[in-house]
Amino acid sequence: xxxxxxxxxxxxxxxxxxxxxxxxxxxxxxxxxxxxxKRDLHRAQRRGDWREARDARRDLxxxxxxxxxxxxxxxxxxxxxxxxxxxxxxRGWRYHRVIVGHRFEPVYYSRRYWITDPYMYxxxxxxxxxxWVRYGNDVVLVxxxxxxxxxxNTDFFY
Numbered sequence: 001x002x003x004x005x006x007x008x009x010x011x012x013x014x015x016x017x018x019x020x021x022x023x024x025x026x027x028x029x030x031x032x033x034x035x036x037x038k039r040d041l042h043r044a045q046r047r048g049d050w051r052e053a054r055d056a057r058r059d060l061x062x063x064x065x066x067x068x069x070x071x072x073x074x075x076x077x078x079x080x081x082x083x084x085x086x087x088x089x090x091r092g093w094r095y096h097r098v099i100v101g102h103r104f105e106p107v108y109y110s111r112r113y114w115i116t117d118p119y120m121y122x123x124x125x126x127x128x129x130x131x132w133v134r135y136g137n138d139v140v141l142v143x144x145x146x147x148x149x150x151x152x153n154t155d156f157f158y
Contacts, residue, residue, distance in 0.1 A: 030067045031124075037063055074122055081120060084157045087136050095136045102149045109133045109142040123153075 037060035044052035075082055090107045115132035118125065121139070123132055129145045134157070141151040
């Protein structure tokens with residue numbers, strides 16, 4: 001009897017968490033909403049309507065917050081994807097946090113460190129000349145022409 005109660009309690013906690021993960025279509029819908037909110041904000045700013053701009057800014061902030069929370073739910077429910085082996089950096093490598101604008105040497109964003117399937121991690125598609133790169137437990141979007149960091153997701157992997 002104890003086993004059935006314990007199994008029921010575990011199922012009750014696991015099932016809602018699994019139901020929270022977003023599908024690919026929902027993620028794309030959220031991205032469209034954010035793009036539309038950005039357009040609305042720029043349109044209001046061009047018109048000089050400060051009330052409309054304030055409302056558009058609030059909508060954009062709320063949609064971005066929802067998207068972040070959805071990504072965290074996805075990461076929580078698909079944790080095994082984010083467990084990777086130990087990072088082995090280039091010779092003489094020492095980790096230090098990087099920020100947008102930091103310039104990497106080419107050895108740090110070579111093919112060996114590329115994230116080959118960013119969609120599996122729900123990362124946005126990289127632009128032309130950009131690659132998602134693993135750096136320690138972080139994931140960094142690097143412009144491969146200049147070596148400059150475009151975006152940083154810290155503590156991405158466990």
